[in-house]
Amino acid sequence: xxxxSREWVxxxxxxxxxxxxxxxxxxxxxxxxxxxxxxxxxGDQQAQPPKTIxxxxxxxxxxxxxxxxxxxxxxxxxxxxxxxPEYFPTFDLTTYSKTLEYPPIKIDLTxxxxxxxxxxxxxxxPVVTGVDVGVLVFEVSRRSSFNNIPIYHxxxxxxxxxxxxxxxxxxxxxxxxxxxxxxxxxxxAKLGGSYIETSATLGTxxxxxxxxxxMECLKNxxxxxxxxxxx
Ligand SMILES: Nc1nc2c(ncn2[C@@H]2O[C@H](COP(=O)(O)OP(=O)(O)OP(=O)(O)O)[C@@H](O)[C@H]2O)c(=O)[nH]1
Ligand SMILES: [Mg+2]
Numbered sequence: 590x591x592x593x594s595r596e597w598v599x600x601x602x603x604x605x606x607x608x609x610x611x612x613x614x615x616x617x618x619x620x621x622x623x624x625x626x627x628x629x630x631x632g633d634q635q636a637q638p639p640k641t642i643x644x645x646x647x648x649x650x651x652x653x654x655x656x657x658x659x660x661x662x663x664x665x666x667x668x669x670x671x672x673x674p675e676y677f678p679t680f681d682l683t684t685y686s687k688t689l690e691y692p693p694i695k696i697d698l699t700x701x702x703x704x705x706x707x708x709x710x711x712x713x714x715p716v717v718t719g720v721d722v723g724v725l726v727f728e729v730s731r732r733s734s735f736n737n738i739p740i741y742h743x744x745x746x747x748x749x750x751x752x753x754x755x756x757x758x759x760x761x762x763x764x765x766x767x768x769x770x771x772x773x774x775x776x777x778a779k780l781g782g783s784y785i786e787t788s789a790t791l792g793t794x795x796x797x798x799x800x801x802x803x804m805e806c807l808k809n810x811x812x813x814x815x816x817x818x819x820x
Pocket of ligand 1: 673680789
């Protein structure tokens with residue numbers, strides 16, 4: 590039985606092959622991997638190539654949207670189980686981490702909360718590069734915030750066309766609308782993403798919003814892994 594590990598791994602963020610080290614040499618993504626060794630069938634040790642399987646995945650989720658639509662409130666409701674009716678605008682980029690365990694799989698989720706409105710051109714790159722899920726938030730009671738969603742979508746698409754797009758209509762609890770659910774669904778479909786309506790105040794659909802995207806990302810990674818192992 591030989592202990593074998595490869596020098597190269599696939600970056601979980603950009604999908605390119607990179608030297609096995611702390612960070613991806615292409616996109617700078619933090620590489621978190623747990624390895625195990627595959628053992629070649631008896632008598633066939635020479636013929637079987639070594640397999641290194643990553644059980645740990647790093648998913649990057651970025652929230653974008655107009656001022657005060659509820660980005661921070663959604664994230665805090667999910668990551669910290671907290672909600673505040675007071676408004677504290679986000680001025681600086683803030684990240685939240687959450688670890689999810691689905692043995693033997695471990696997911697390190699990093700959620701990037703941005704300041705409301707369009708990020709400055711020179712600052713947006715590092716924020717959106719390597720993003721797995723772009724969460725584009727508007728307020729169902731404020732049409733202008735809905736009208737701006739395609740602009741945020743362009744930002745994500747420019748830096749990662751493969752990112753999942755999740756359009757979110759927040760503040761469902763307010764009880765009045767300027768944007769109908771059907772409009773949100775139509776826009777999300779047009780952008781190649783999915784749509785969900787939430788209330789950070791009540792916690793409505795907050796877990797669902799994260800879980801469905803995490804599962805979608807995980808499925809893609811496992812499909813890629815399966816192909817690699819079969820190939
Ligand atoms: N009624 C209601 N109020 C909400 C909801 N989500 C957030 N709010 C309120 O809306 C205000 C703005 O929420 P934030 O989460 O700070 O919004 P944001 O998008 O992060 O704002 P910026 O950081 O300035 O871009 C706060 O007063 C929140 O309490 C919701 O689902 N329902
Ligand atoms: Mg905020």
